Amino acid sequence: MRVMVIALSRRGYPVGREAARACAGRGRVEEVRLCVPAAALDKDEEATGDLPATVRLEPLPADLPALIAQAFTNRQALVMVMAVGIAVRLVAPHLRSKTTDPAVVVIDEVGRQAVSLVSGHLGGANELAGFLAASLGAQAVITTASDLHRVKPLDVVLARSGITPEPHRALAGFMGRLLDGGRLWLAVEEGLEAYTGWARDFPQIEVVTGEGTVPPAPEPLMLLTCRRSAAHLQARRSAPTLYLHPRCLAAGVGCRRGVTATEVREAVLAALEAGQYSPLSLAALHTLEAKLAEAGLVEAGRALGVPVRGFSPAQLQSCLERHPELTRSARVQARMGVEGVCEPASLLGAQGAKLLVPKMIVGRVTVALGAEFAGRPALAACLSSVSAQEG
DSSP states (O other): OEEEEEEOSSTTHHHHHHHHHHHHTSTTOOEEEEEEOHHHHHHOHHHHTTSOTTEEEEEOOSOHHHHHHHHHHHOSEEEEESOHHHHHHHHGGGOOOTTTSOEEEEEOTTSSEEEEEEOSSSSOHHHHHHHHHHHHTOEEEOOOHHHHTTOOOHHHHHHHTTEEEESGGGHHHHHHHHHTTOOEEEEEOTTOGGGOGGGGGOTTEEEEETTOOOOOTTSOEEEEOSBOOOHHHHHHOSSOEEEEEESOEEEEEEEOTTOOHHHHHHHHHHHHHHTTBOGGGEEEEEEEGGGGGOHHHHHHHHHHTOOEEEEOHHHHHHHHHHOTTSOOOHHHHHHHSSSOSHHHHHHHHTTTOEEEEEEEEETTEEEEEEESSOSOSOOHHHHHHHHHHHO
């Protein structure tokens, strides 16, 4: 994590300095950029020398809006030692989404309150405000409803479980229903039962699998699935539907030398499209370890938001021997020392569970999809029951 601390006034510099020191000592923090008025540096030269090595101290630039823009671009947390009203006006033009905005915490210049202002849950501002309050002897000010009512925030629980909601904007309505004590239904794609442990944190959520009972038509429904959103179903439902995508799909990728990120990305998306799977359920790209040197492959993983992992030729060949049904290529054997890459890589990445989409050739890329679950990848029973109710 990279943090920026801004002390707007010389009076607030001591608080900003201690906040930066506390952040530097926190786990997972790589660097803290501490920006303070130049006058404070001139007056307190001795105090600046005892800061941790990970704190970069610099004078506050004249263009403060540009500095805030930098924080929203390349920092995961922003600590502002100033009045809340000033902080609100500074960050407002840069707010985009709770899923991407950094955590913003505001501390008054005498260190009495640490206010979680932006991205309290997913960004971690609530947690950071509590940490800074404890470090400075201040009071944390948390205003998110779930924290006030002692209900776990659904967005954080899902994120920590590796599950992505779609559409994210619908999440607030489902969380509101939990806060009001309402009942929610979670229909689970067969084989994904292992991804439902998080639901135990919410007594109002009823989990149904396979041919279990689905909710009445007016009831909000959550679908745990690796499939793309069923737009036709949503159009026929009179209540919101929230799709929950676990990271359970492994893409095996083979490629020619010099392949571009665009080529790899388009090939992976084509495989997902062929199986009607959601990109939000993609967990990683897997390939031959020698291919980890391909910049285009690594960049494609970054663009898709997933890691890229490699297997040795011996590991891939061993997988091929265990699975005689997989595709083999004498040409690949001659060039890479193994009879195939994408299919065994996808199975190894998915821990050998199931091959969903066999080898596809898309330009200079080969790709296959495996899944970390057993059973048929469909919500046929649940979806047909819902469609029958809506029809």
